[in-house]
Every structure is written in structure tokens, then in C-alpha cells.
Amino acid sequence: MVIDLKDVSFKYENLSIYNNLNLNFKKGIVTVLLGPSGCGKTTLLNLISGVLHPTSGNIKISTDLVISYLFQDPRLLPWMSVEENINFVLDNLPQEIKKERIEHYINELELQSFSNYLPSELSGGMRQRVSLARAFAYPSNILLMDEPFKGLDLALKVNLFKTFNRVCKEDKRSAILVTHDIHEAILLGDEIIVLSNRPVSIRQTFTNSTPYKQRNLSNQQLLSLEKELYRLIS
Numbered sequence: 001m002v003i004d005l006k007d008v009s010f011k012y013e014n015l016s017i018y019n020n021l022n023l024n025f026k027k028g029i030v031t032v033l034l035g036p037s038g039c040g041k042t043t044l045l046n047l048i049s050g051v052l053h054p055t056s057g058n059i060k061i062s063t064d065l066v067i068s069y070l071f072q073d074p075r076l077l078p079w080m081s082v083e084e085n086i087n088f089v090l091d092n093l094p095q096e097i098k099k100e101r102i103e104h105y106i107n108e109l110e111l112q113s114f115s116n117y118l119p120s121e122l123s124g125g126m127r128q129r130v131s132l133a134r135a136f137a138y139p140s141n142i143l144l145m146d147e148p149f150k151g152l153d154l155a156l157k158v159n160l161f162k163t164f165n166r167v168c169k170e171d172k173r174s175a176i177l178v179t180h181d182i183h184e185a186i187l188l189g190d191e192i193i194v195l196s197n198r199p200v201s202i203r204q205t206f207t208n209s210t211p212y213k214q215r216n217l218s219n220q221q222l223l224s225l226e227k228e229l230y231r232l233i234s
């Protein structure tokens with residue numbers, strides 16, 4: 001277990017988002033949080049990352065945890081090129097390792113031809129890819145990802161899903177990924193936690209036993225998982 005929420009409550013003034021929530025996240029797997037729009041998924045990532053603090057209860061985090069947080073909007077520095085934006089978060093690493101990581105993740109995200117471009121010279125989808133490259137390049141052991149594939153076209157998404165799976169599995173990184181897209185949940189999640197409307201409770205937790213290399217939308221096991229998820233949330 002890497003993150004353990006115990007009786008966590010959180011309110012924005014009078015709006016209660018969490019009320020005594022108990023939830024834990026396991027090491028080395030991708031946990032997907034699937035929930036309706038506006039239920040409090042971003043708030044949960046902000047609580048885990050320490051951007052927000054619970055109104056009551058506590059969040060225990062393993063001491064060896066190094067977090068990469070990918071926000072919903074790419075948040076690139078507009079005056080820096082693609083390469084410089086990635087370099088910026090690697091400040092403390094030796095030059096040689098920095099160079100290696102930048103090159104590796106620029107290649108992973110297929111941004112080779114754009115490394116000198118400014119964010120304003122890129123499309124929205126490309127900016128999102130840069131933001132993914134930056135989150136992956138940071139030497140973290142857990143990725144917090146807030147709808148990282150939102151608004152991307154299907155072909156690009158499917159490609160990025162493969163990259164995401166490869167990065168998580170090969171680097172043995174844990175991830176918590178927030179989405180309201182069932183396909184994203186079944187293709188990426190090793191564990192899928194379905195959240196209710198506010199105040200948020202856990203409706204059900206699913207274990208995805210299909211190995212990540214066999215996950216595609218014609219896999220029978222995944223299709224039955226998809227059906228179960230649809231049944232639950234519709």
C-alpha cells in the first residue's frame with residue numbers, strides 16, 4: 001500500500017465533497033478512479049498531492065513516494081521550448097541523465113520533430129503530449145494523472161494508452177488516473193474504483209485481470225468488464 005486515506009472529509013465552504021472516506025492505493029499498479037463529472041476526482045488528487053488538506057481525517061503516504069502530477073490543463077511554460085519545458089522539471093539531475101531522459105520521453109511521445117517548438121506553436125493534442133512527456137520524464141515512482149487523454153482523437157489516444165502502459169509497467173511505476181471514460185478505465189486500469197456522486201463514496205472496486213498487452217476493445221474479458229461498469233453507472 002502506498003497511499004492510505006482514513007476517514008477523510010473535505011469541504012469547499014458549504015459544499016461537502018468527501019465525508020469519512022476510506023480508500024487505499026496499492027503499489028506497482030494503475031488505479032483508475034472512475035466517477036461522474038464534478039464528483040470530486042480532481043479534489044482527491046489535490047488532497048493526495050498535498051495541494052489541499054483534509055477538513056478531517058488523515059492521508060498516510062509511503063515515505064519513499066516521489067510524485068509526478070499531471071494536471072488537467074497542460075500548464076507548459078509559454079516562453080520555453082518543448083525540450084526546455086521537460087528539462088525544467090529535471091533540475092536536480094546530472095546533465096548526462098537529464099539529456100538521456102529528455103530524449104527518451106520525447107521519442108516515446110513522438111515529439112522528435114517539435115523539440116524546439118514553443119507551446120504556442122503546437123496543437124492542443126501536442127501540448128498534452130508534451131505535458132505527458134514531462135510527467136513521465138520526472139523520476140517519480142507514482143503518477144497522478146487528471147484526465148490525461150481528454151479531448152484527444154481516438155487514434156492518438158490508443159497510441160498514448162500503449163505508451164502509458166509501457167511506461168508504467170517497464171518502469172514499475174504506480175499510477176492513479178482519473179477519468180469518466182469507461183474505455184480508458186478498462187484499457188489502462190489494473191484496479192478500477194467507481195465513485196458515486198457527492199458526498200463521494202466508493203460504489204464498487206473492480207480488478208482487471210486481463211494482462212495489459214492483451215487489452216483491446218475486442219477482448220471478451222474486457223468487454224464483460226465494460227458491461228458491468230456500464231450497468232453500474234447507468
Ligand SMILES: Nc1ncnc2c1ncn2[C@@H]1O[C@H](COP(=O)(O)OP(=O)(O)OP(=O)(O)O)[C@@H](O)[C@H]1O
Pocket residue numbers: 012015017035036037038039040041042043044180
Ligand atoms: N476551489 C473551489 N472552490 C469551491 N468549489 C470548488 C473548488 N474546486 C472545485 N469545486 C467544486 O467541487 C466539486 C468537485 O470538483 P472537482 O474538480 O474535484 O470534480 P471532478 O470530479 O474532478 O470534475 P470533472 O470530472 O468535471 O473534472 C465541483 O462541484 C466543483 O464545482
